[in-house]
Structures are given as C-alpha cells and as structure tokens.
Amino acid sequence: MPDPASDLDALADEFYAVWFRYRPDLALAAGVPGYGCLLPAQDDDELEALISWLESLLLGLDEVDCQSLDPDRRLDYALLAGSARLEHRELRALDWRRRDPLRFLPLGEIHLLTLEPAEGLEDWLVRVLTQVPEYLRNAQGQLREAAGSLSPILVRVAAQEADEGRCYLRELIRGPWLRGHCPGLSQLESLAELACDALAAFRDLLVDDLLPHAVGPLGCGGRHLALRLVELHFMDPDASKAAEALSRALSRVEETIRRLAQAQSGTAPDRLEASKVPMTSGAAQYQALCEGLRQEIQASGLVNLPQESLRVSIRPRCPGLEGLGVSYRAQDAGAGTLYLTSGGGVDAAGAEASLRDACLAAGWGGAHLMAFADRHRAGRMPRRLANARSLTLGWHLYLGRELAQRPEADPSRHLASLYRQREHLLLAQLDLDLHRGLADGDEALVRLAALGYEGPMADALLAQLARAPGDALAGALGWLLLEAARAEREASEGSGFSPRAFHDRLLSQGAVPLPLVLGSVFGEALWRRSCERVFSD
Numbered sequence: 001m002p003d004p005a006s007d008l009d010a011l012a013d014e015f016y017a018v019w020f021r022y023r024p025d026l027a028l029a030a031g032v033p034g035y036g037c038l039l040p041a042q043d044d045d046e047l048e049a050l051i052s053w054l055e056s057l058l059l060g061l062d063e064v065d066c067q068s069l070d071p072d073r074r075l076d077y078a079l080l081a082g083s084a085r086l087e088h089r090e091l092r093a094l095d096w097r098r099r100d101p102l103r104f105l106p107l108g109e110i111h112l113l114t115l116e117p118a119e120g121l122e123d124w125l126v127r128v129l130t131q132v133p134e135y136l137r138n139a140q141g142q143l144r145e146a147a148g149s150l151s152p153i154l155v156r157v158a159a160q161e162a163d164e165g166r167c168y169l170r171e172l173i174r175g176p177w178l179r180g181h182c183p184g185l186s187q188l189e190s191l192a193e194l195a196c197d198a199l200a201a202f203r204d205l206l207v208d209d210l211l212p213h214a215v216g217p218l219g220c221g222g223r224h225l226a227l228r229l230v231e232l233h234f235m236d237p238d239a240s241k242a243a244e245a246l247s248r249a250l251s252r253v254e255e256t257i258r259r260l261a262q263a264q265s266g267t268a269p270d271r272l273e274a275s276k277v278p279m280t281s282g283a284a285q286y287q288a289l290c291e292g293l294r295q296e297i298q299a300s301g302l303v304n305l306p307q308e309s310l311r312v313s314i315r316p317r318c319p320g321l322e323g324l325g326v327s328y329r330a331q332d333a334g335a336g337t338l339y340l341t342s343g344g345g346v347d348a349a350g351a352e353a354s355l356r357d358a359c360l361a362a363g364w365g366g367a368h369l370m371a372f373a374d375r376h377r378a379g380r381m382p383r384r385l386a387n388a389r390s391l392t393l394g395w396h397l398y399l400g401r402e403l404a405q406r407p408e409a410d411p412s413r414h415l416a417s418l419y420r421q422r423e424h425l426l427l428a429q430l431d432l433d434l435h436r437g438l439a440d441g442d443e444a445l446v447r448l449a450a451l452g453y454e455g456p457m458a459d460a461l462l463a464q465l466a467r468a469p470g471d472a473l474a475g476a477l478g479w480l481l482l483e484a485a486r487a488e489r490e491a492s493e494g495s496g497f498s499p500r501a502f503h504d505r506l507l508s509q510g511a512v513p514l515p516l517v518l519g520s521v522f523g524e525a526l527w528r529r530s531c532e533r534v535f536s537d
Helices: 004-022 024-029 044-062 071-093 107-113 121-144 152-174 185-213 222-231 239-263 283-300 351-362 367-373 389-404 411-435 441-449 455-467 471-496 499-506 514-522 524-535
Strands: 275-278 309-315 327-331 335-341 345-348
Touching: 004 024, 004 044, 004 071, 024 107, 044 071, 071 222, 071 514, 107 121, 107 152, 121 185, 152 185, 152 455, 222 411, 239 411, 239 471, 239 524, 283 309, 283 335, 283 351, 283 389, 327 367, 335 351, 335 367, 351 367, 351 389, 367 389, 389 411, 389 471, 389 514, 411 441, 411 455, 411 471, 441 455, 455 471, 471 499, 471 514, 471 524, 499 514, 514 524
Parallel strands: 309 335
Antiparallel strands: 275 345, 327 335
16 A cells, blocks of 8 residues: 555655756755765756656655655655755756856855865865866856856856956965864865866966856846745745735835834934944854853743754855855754854844854754754754745744834844845845846846945845846745744734744754745644735735
C-alpha cells in the first residue's frame, strides 16, 4: 500500500542530492557539507540534464497524495514543489547566463566555505580555487554572446565585485583566521593569485567589451514576478491592490513620522542621512552589543528566546553580501554564530545603530531565534532553503517597531524604526514598478537617490532588486500581513490575547514564508482575513 510520507521523503532526499550537485552554492548556504569543491553548473549539457531531471521530479511530486501527509510534511511538500517548479520554469524561460553576470562570480561560495573550520577545509579551498580561472573563462564566452541583453547596471556591479573580489581573496588567504586552519598556505596563495588574475580579466571584459553594448532591461516582467510571488512566497496579490496597500501603509508611516518629529520639537527630514562609518571594533564589542540586544528582547516579554548560545566571529568582507555583510550559521552542536565583516563601512546614521539592526535581523531577533525556536522543524531541509523573506523581513520590521515603542526605549529609536519601515515600503514599490515595466534603471536610480543611495551603493541595491524579483515586495507585504494577523487574533481572543504566545507560535515553523506559517499554525481563515485587512481599503 502506498505510503505518501515515505514517497515524499524519498523524493526530497533525491531532489537535494541531485540539486546540490548542480547548485552547490545552495548547499553551502544551508550548511550542508560535501559540496564545497563544486561550482554551479553553467554549460548547456549540465543545464539540460537538470531541466530533464526536474521534469521527472515534478511528475513524481504530482503522484504524492498531499492531503494524506501530516502538517509538517504538507508544508515541506509545498516548499519543495514550489522550488522545483520555479527552477524548472526559470531554466526554460530565462537563461540566467544571458542576464546575470554576477552569478558567475564564485566569491560567495568561497565565503560560505570559510565560515567554519570544517574538516578538509584546505583541500576544499585548493579544489575550488583551482577551478576559478577556467570557470571564469567559460563565463566570458557565455557573456560575449549576450552583450546586448545584459543590463548595464548589472554589468557595472559585476565589474565592481570582480575588482573587490581580488582584495577579498588576498585578505582571506593572508589573514590570521585561515592561517590557523590551513597550514599549506603557500599553495593557497599561488592559487589565489591565479584566481585574482582571472577576476581581473573578467572585470576587463565586462568594462571594455560588454558595458558599451549592454542595453538590456533590469525588470523580469510582470508575469515572471507573479510566478515568483506564487512559487517562492506563496502570495498571489493583484498588482494594483498590492500597490494600493503599499501606498496606504506609506501614508500612515509618514504621518506618524511627522507627528513624532513635531513632538520632539523638530521637523522630520525626508530621510535619515547615510554616512560611511568605519568599523574598527572587534568581535568582543560586537558580542557585547549582541548580548545587550538579547537582554532587551528578553525583558520585553515579546517572545521566548532560545537557550542555545550565539557567538560573534569576524571574517573578511566578501563582495556582494548585503549591508554589513552579515552571515549566520546554526551549528549542529546547538549553537549559532553571527559572522560580521572585518573592515569597510556601513550605511547608517551610526555604526552602533547599524550593528544593532544587523544583530536584530540575523541574531537574537531573527535568524538565530527562528533556527532554534523549534530546532526539529527549522532544521528540515526544505525550510533551510526556503525564501522566507515575507517572514524574516516582515518580522524584522515588526519586532523593531515593537521594541522601539517600549516606554523605556530611546525615543530616537522609534523614529529610526519608522524610517526603516518607510524605506522598505519605498523599495517594495520600486520592486513592483521595476519588474512590471513601470520604472526603468534611470528612474530607479533617481528614486534610490532620494533615499540617500548614490553611485556604487545605488547600483548594488538596484542589482539586488533586479536579481531577486519580488523579495522586497514580499518582505514589506509580510510585515503588513503580520500586523493584520495580530489584529485579527487580538480581536478574536480579546483580553486573553498573549503577544508572547502569538509570536512563539508564529516562529515555531522556522524561517518559512509567512502565508504558510499563518495557514499551518493559525488556519487558512486567519490568512484570508489578514489579506482582506491589507488589500481592501
């Protein structure tokens, strides 16, 4: 007699074992060992084989009786099927090799590989660095055929990251951390220099040969944006209603900013001024700041924090990482590590505020909290790989505001949290307009300049929006839907409503898309009512 649970488990095991061979970057991001010597597939034969295999997998998933699965497997099934469908359709319809030169840079894989002192690290690095020159030579051939379809902004950002990548590799190889874990540094230094030469050649190709001819669009089109929202974020909002919801939320936030500024005897500026603040502090100061945030969240009574420890470690700044270059990794031993960069600057009104925000998003208030709120659920492979932007960014905006509104909080933090919400709403509007064809690259840069992002910073942020269609939108909508879901629970439970219980249940599934959390934990009816609150005027 067929067993749906066993069928799904077998398909999932096969899916990840094969997928990781083609996408080792995903395995590294999820902390899965054994794929550190590979680089993502890029030639025609490999990608055609992946397409054929995905088609077979989808047929197998169609035969699984989803309704007979337990709730945890049903959620995993949704994540697995959505990932497979999207990967298959994107490979068929959109050839990333003709659109995204940043995908060819293997710097992120090297960064993830060097987060932990894994057994055989030196051998992994030797094998990866050995592949880099040939990998980038093949990439040049792919990109020459696609010069006219490339976006000039993505070409500029790829050139900048290739240039910065040489500094990153040299700092990594010569730094004290790697010296303590790889005794054979002379070979690594030689291979790193060859990789740096290949990055320089790649950068020259981008600037000299491709950029003059790059006239491709940044946006993916409204149809593909809708596909990503459905398959990755499990949202299916009407575009015009989503735009209206963002506009209404933006009006509310801006009105609150004006009211608070007046109460503090001042006039609210259009934005918080951005400044480059040197990061000269070490791991000890970052650890103290992170611990202070833990105590603040604990004292708030908003959520139960995990017992597992969180430590801070420093690594060289890798090009392409968002913001401060924060990475988080949950260890099997029952602890987590927050990795921060060792140099550069941060885009914020102050280094401490930026670091606090990073710790909130990726530490006790974010990734660490979700990884260990229910370790068994959060550790399931579909959830470790899920695009949970609707929950993670939504929760980040929500929790930051909740902490900032506490009576004992610094009044300036409340205003800062509102500006953060305002910025994310504006980025979500830009995300929506860019991919629906209502804004081009030039207009997008003007809109980012109004937020204080100019030059390479603006290019890098716009590249993030272009490479992850719908992520910014899903994050902002996730925050609004989370606020709506809480209002619905408060209305139904009355005086018996407990914010801590609500938040604990919300985070109990790990980092998964908010619609799946609300539907699985609180019921589909709550999800529908929350959508009505957000998308109905």
